[in-house]
Amino acid sequence: MPHSDLCDWAMGIPPELLAEIFLWVKDSAQDPLLECRVLGEICGRWRSIALGTPHLWTSVMLVSSTEPHVDLRHVPAILALASSSIQRSGQLPLKLSLNAMWFRNHQLRNHQRPLELLLSQSQRWEDVIVYYLHRNTMLTILATNNFTSLKTLRFSVSLLNWDQSTNIIVLPNLTFLELARAATWLLRRFSTPQLDHLQLQSALRHYDTSDIRGLVERSACPLTRLALRDIPTVQVVDDVHLIALFETLFHLVELEISYSLAERAGDLFTDALLTRLRAQKTVPCVMPKLRRISVGDLSRSSLDLLLDVLESRTSHEMGCATLQSAQLHYQTSREFSTPTMLRVRALCDSGMGVEIQMDGQWVDIHA
Template sequence: MDELKTSFRILVSSRRLCLLLRLKRAVMSSRTSPFQHILHTNTVPTSSQCDEIRSFLHPLRPELSTLDAEIHRLQTLLDAATKERNDLHGFVAAHEALLSPMRRIPNDVLGLIFLHTLPERRNTALDASEGPLLLMRVCRYWRDLTLATPRLWASIHLVLSPHASGRLVNCLDDWLARSRAVPLSITMQTPRHFPRITPLPRSESEVNESLKTPLQTLLLASKRWQRVRLAISVAEEALTLSRLTKDDLPLLSTFDLTLSAAAEESDHNFNFLATPALRRLAFAGAYDVLPQSIQWQNLTALQLRAYHEDTPCAFPYAFLVHCTALERLALTISGNQVSVSDERVQLPRLTRLSFAFFGGDPNNGQTHALAILERLELPVLHTMDIPFTPASEDLFQMPGYANVRCLILAGMMLTADELAALLARLPQLSRLRLTGEPIVRDPINGNIPDGEFLRRLVVNPPEGDAANPPLCPALEQLELTSTRAVPDSLILAFLVSRCIPPNLSVIPQLKPLAAFSCMCYRLAQLDVRNTPELASALSNGLQLRLIYEPPPLLARYSPLEGTEREPPRPHHVVHRSRLEQSSWLHEFSPDRFFEW
């Protein structure tokens, strides 16, 4: 009843105010000012005119005060009604919250939803903005459920800090305790933007013997390690890790170890890698540090970044003959101490090979890399990744390599003619990814990107007919991850020639293009997606991904340079916001080799 009375008073007062304002407006509209000719101008009135203006405004000021008082009274009534309305709204909302379907979700279902909030392709960072630490901040009920769900705490991404080791240890203690008996997935790395951790002087180390490091804390839960990636930067950490035995790691299935030069100086063995559960291994360091006690016959994926600086070695590596179950192999060989023997190794199950070679004679580095790959017999290989080494046409004449159906190449290391000759050896190729454009070798100006290389893949009947099929007739996916010179008009011509039915009927072995992706470091020249020529192809399922990132701005001359008003200099980096959202760009990155 009180609310009705208040509302009625406001309604009556509002009507009074409206009537009063209408009356005032009528009066004001009928008023004329004797100073109309100088109103809204920059005219300076005389002293006598100033006296006349004051006399003219004197009777109007009480009316203005009356209106102000009426507005204040009504505003007071409105504020009181608004407060009562907000209180009632809050009271109703509190009761409606009890009816929320979220309250009736069972704990096991809600816990499963929580698990799907974790990062999909990496471990959870020890940060309040993600993972269980974020879920705990919602309400007490979610906090209790988060603490009671051990799988939320079994994923750990740890970035070491030389200034916050104690805090990290305390945080790790909490995470490990909350994960209970669940197998652990761990990544540990050193920061990129801080000095690397240096070992303490001997005297100070002895004083702090009782202090645990993050690695030592993790070692306490080694029996639960399942998927682990470690970056070891100092010798003390390598020695700590070497104290493990294979019995300490009964669940370890995936292990990724990166050693710095300083870490390799210690007397370590890493014999714990002999654990029979190990299936996927990544190792980056000196080749002679790699333990030979690994049960190679159990490995299904191997990523080896081996450095041969002082110890001569012959390829194929002795352990490769035992890797009969290997399905994925990534080899990065660096150094001048690698020779090639006459032996050959067959990997009967290997389907994906990534290869990079750095070292040897600069004049015949490609030949040396070819000799290394020639020692591998790969009967079921279908994916080949050559990210840094110039690919050779001769490679794909070898048995095993000629059947590649997915190829990832560093395009900027080849000319358009070399690329065309290479692709001519791969009639079964269905997916091609090029990093950068092929080049035109100019002895004066250096290598120039060749924006016309894509024309080699454009189908132009009758030039490409059944008797003379075009390059890569089975190509269904083409990805260009870093282009600058290829024009949009050529991209459109390529898409039309590979998708339009007339070409497909003239060349029976030509497969329609299913997907095209391109990362262009330039501005868009055409609206390729909305061209009429591609309307039918897009409606039939063509996946078209075009990303345009303008080149970074160059610093310009400014007369304010050297003053506090100097304009900020543009950063010579590409904006990464949209690039990070395009997962296809990172599909063949080394970090994704194990589908982490």
């Protein structure tokens, strides 16, 4: 439909409703800023409504590509749009996508004003994803600016080498933290007293559950969700350290944990670990509020011991919450004995949602 016809067709739509439609388009778009800019170019009326709707401009992107380098050809346009978005969004919270390379590239000296404008609004940063963390520039920014509104922080790919700095970055209202392809020692730099959800995926070079425990103990945070995904096969995670971590998670409700390849999973889900997770009347319950668990790969672990754990958490008499759901993942197919399957079905009949996945396919437990 030509732009003029589209404007004529939409002329009867009240501005308030049109603004709501614009917001829906933005929220469902892969590139929100591009969609907002396109909407503002349809006609004068649409542009006026778009510019007068601050919520349309709360996404700011300093990312020119999926590569770590900064494509200088795109810098002026990206910075101009970022600067406009900051101004048009009023005082609303901001959602940012940042390439950390932008804050240390000497070739961007002529473009410091938009970067300074962005940093001057640090109290509005609410949801931030940082790509390609390199050197200490971004961590220094986090340590020396006001981030009281920051609730969500993600690091995607850290190129940072070992950092011996002891300065702690306090993010008082952060509730979600994710490290993807980043070493766990990065957690040593943070104190997050309100952290509710921690997610680690495919750590590089360094993976130490003591770093996670240190964050929880240092912050005294009410962590309720923990996801340890694709623990790298080059690392050996000692079950003693893993048990020590679990023993600090008094508020945890949801746990997801997996190795990246099946041949190492047996090193993680040991008999000692599974035995400690079993609720007992004579021993304080580990993760007493746990209600949902997802584990994999279990190809080298004892299903009978795991079922002991699940069965022990079906009653409040053991001093822990009733487990509501359990997902068990196997990278390869295997046969279970009839008594084992009867135990699984009994758990389902008791109200626990037990799901088993083998080789990517969900098993019909009642078949």
